Amino acid sequence: MTSDDAQCLIETPLGWLGLHWRGDVLTGIDLDPPPTHHPPPSGCEPPPSITRRLEAYFSAPDTPFDLPLELNGTRFQQRVWALLRTIPVGQTCTYGEIARELGSAARAVGQACRANPCPIVVPCHRVVGRHGLGGFAGDRTGRRLAIKRWLLEHEGVLRYSTPTDSTLGPTPALKTGWTTEH
Known part of the structure; x- marks a missing residue:
């Protein structure tokens, strides 16, 4: 995740998760995102490709994640x-x-x-x-x-x-x- 990433909170069966992405590439998921009191900017949503995959997983966990990822690590x-x-x-x-x-x-x-x-x-x-x-x-x-x-x-x-x-x-x-x- 970098400062260029867009970020968003989404509500899931697990509670609120933080999503980070750049374009259509998922760069991070926060299991415990920091609380915020800022309203969401109008028209700024995570890419549908990411939310659709997460919704599919929570509905049917055997659906594969075929998302482009950027995983920074050693x-x-x-x-x-x-x-x-x-x-x-x-x-x-x-x-x-x-x-x-x-x-x-x-x-x-x-x-x-x-x-x-x-x-x-x-x-x-x-x-x-x-x-x-x-x-x-x-x-x-x-x-x-x-x-x-x-x-x-x-x-x-x-x-x-x-x-x-x-x-x-x-x-x-x-x-x-x-x-x-x-």
């Missing part, structure tokens, strides 16, 4: 993120399995997942610990881990016996929040 992070995009919906992989595939360490894979600029689209939520969920975007107990749990439930990996077991519930289709262009 060579190792790029390798991890490319491998993450090969994990199919409904499946998970451990940090250690990815590390073995790349000839690296599980902790390094976790750090690359934490640095992922486009969570959900680059599915770091499908990477789990050897003995449990692990963390998500640097969070091991809070809202972000609840998002990981919800995403895995949405993709059919986790099942809950009652609605209260999952801390995030469904909401209507995506709604646009504020948008700024630099």
